[in-house]
Amino acid sequence: MKQPDFTKELLILGLLLVPMVYLAIIWNALPVTIPTGKNAAGMQEIGSRSDFLLLMIFLFFTNALIYFLFRYIPAAGEKQITPSAIEVEHKEYYRIRFMIHSYQAIFTCIIIFLVSQGQPFIMERWAFIGVGLLITGIGFYLRKLKPNNYVGVRTPWTLQSAEVWTQTHLMASNLWVSAGIVIIVAGFFLSLITGVFIIFFVAIVLAALPYIYSFRLYNKDKG
Numbered sequence: 329m330k331q332p333d334f335t336k337e338l339l340i341l342g343l344l345l346v347p348m349v350y351l352a353i354i355w356n357a358l359p360v361t362i363p364t365g366k367n368a369a370g371m372q373e374i375g376s377r378s379d380f381l382l383l384m385i386f387l388f389f390t391n392a393l394i395y396f397l398f399r400y401i402p403a404a405g406e407k408q409i410t411p412s413a414i415e416v417e418h419k420e421y422y423r424i425r426f427m428i429h430s431y432q433a434i435f436t437c438i439i440i441f442l443v444s445q446g447q448p449f450i451m452e453r454w455a456f457i458g459v460g461l462l463i464t465g466i467g468f469y470l471r472k473l474k475p476n477n478y479v480g481v482r483t484p485w486t487l488q489s490a491e492v493w494t495q496t497h498l499m500a501s502n503l504w505v506s507a508g509i510v511i512i513v514a515g516f517f518l519s520l521i522t523g524v525f526i527i528f529f530v531a532i533v534l535a536a537l538p539y540i541y542s543f544r545l546y547n548k549d550k551g
Contacts, residue, residue: 336422337399343429344391347436351384354444380443383455384436386524390459391432393531398425398479421478424469431462456515459527460508463534467504470497481538485546492546500538507534 358377398421435458473480475493480486481500486493507530514526 333418333422336426340395340422340425340429343426343433344388344395346433347384347440348388350437351381351440354440358444359446384440386527387432387436387439387455387459390527391429391436394428394432394462395425397535398428417476417478420476424479428462428466432458453515456518456527457512460510460512460515462508463511463530464505464508467501467506467508470504471501473497481542483539483542485542489546492542495545496538496542499541500534503537504534 355377358380361376439454439458470480475487475490476482477487480493481496483496486496511527511530518526
């Protein structure tokens with residue numbers, strides 16, 4: 329596998345840190361209390377800066393988890409392909425990572441800006457919608473992904489069989505899209521703390537099930 333491009337890695341890490349740097353710069357200017365919408369009785373609900381900081385930490389660690397998944401879980405094995413094909417895969421690898429982290433950075437900065445302007449909105453709802461849309465988008469992307477050494481469910485079994493790759497990514501696509509929709513819907517009902525635990529559990533499931541599925545599918549094909 330081609331070595332990581334450290335300049336691009338630094339740029340991605342920069343995108344990861346941009347929202348937290350922005351938050352640190354304007355922290356003292358944030359309202360002490362934050363209007364978060366109205367409850368079922370029509371009464372205005374109020375949150376604190378501490379609640380908002382917890383939400384930002386959650387979004388930061390979600391983004392960091394995605395970074396480490398793409399950066400440090402590649403390639404349990406490697407196909408023999410031409411240098412030109414490796415270059416194409418390498419560019420696609422960084423393209424999708426830049427898209428994901430740019431989306432997360434922009435989305436998080438918008439939330440911070442709205443809070444700094446005193447705009448009332450339900451923080452948990454927008455956070456879960458943002459994460460759910462990202463997971464759903466990745467799910468649709470996985471459906472059309474061709475075998476490669478950089479992006480996707482790269483296990484020893486998917487890299488050895490085009491059929492296992494296709495079936496595993498179809499399963500993973502359905503799983504990620506379904507999980508994203510569930511997270512979006514859950515954002516309308518769950519508290520921040522409950523939602524954080526659920527999303528971390530979902531992240532484990534999204535990573536583990538396609539890995540297990542590819543193993544079982546490969547060995548089933550082998551008899």
